[in-house]
Amino acid sequence: MPSSDCLFCRIISGEIPATKVYEDDTLVAFNDISPQAPMHALIVPREHVATLNDLGEKHDAIVGAMIRRAAAIASERGYAVSGYRTVFNCNADAGQAVFHIHLHVLGGRKMGWPPG
Numbered sequence: 518m519p520s521s522d523c524l525f526c527r528i529i530s531g532e533i534p535a536t537k538v539y540e541d542d543t544l545v546a547f548n549d550i551s552p553q554a555p556m557h558a559l560i561v562p563r564e565h566v567a568t569l570n571d572l573g574e575k576h577d578a579i580v581g582a583m584i585r586r587a588a589a590i591a592s593e594r595g596y597a598v599s600g601y602r603t604v605f606n607c608n609a610d611a612g613q614a615v616f617h618i619h620l621h622v623l624g625g626r627k628m629g630w631p632p633g
């Protein structure tokens with residue numbers, strides 16, 4: 518259920534503006550407000566799910582669609598061959614700041630490993 522306290526629910530509903538790059542019945546993708554690479558999009562399910570720990574079997578198709586959408590966005594922007602990174606942060610040690618699951622899709626520069 519949408520939460521009026523959740524930033525990404527408010528972006529999904531259009532209450533808060535964002536540059537949306539894709540949307541369908543289950544997913545919305547928009548550019549990160551503070552991009553960490555030339556491409557930095559966030560892919561979110563329309564359903565409010567706070568963290569990866571809250572996913573159930575019923576979400577398997579949505580998560581699969583999120584990952585395939587990340588590949589499609591990267592491909593559209595020309596990064597399929599050069600490469601790109603996808604990241605889900607979960608809870609404090611990973612630096613999760615918005616508690617509505619989101620898949621980061623970053624590309625257009627060489628990424629370091631291990632991540633900071």
Ligand code: 5GP
Nearest residue numbers: 524535547548549550551606612613614615
């Ligand atoms: P997290 O740290 O939770 O994995 O990532 C949250 C992301 O949301 C960050 O990369 C941050 O820049 C992005 N973000 C935070 N507030 C906004 C906003 O109002 N609009 C957009 N488009 N992105 C946001």
Ligand code: ZN
Nearest residue numbers: 523526565617
């Ligand atoms: Zn939400």
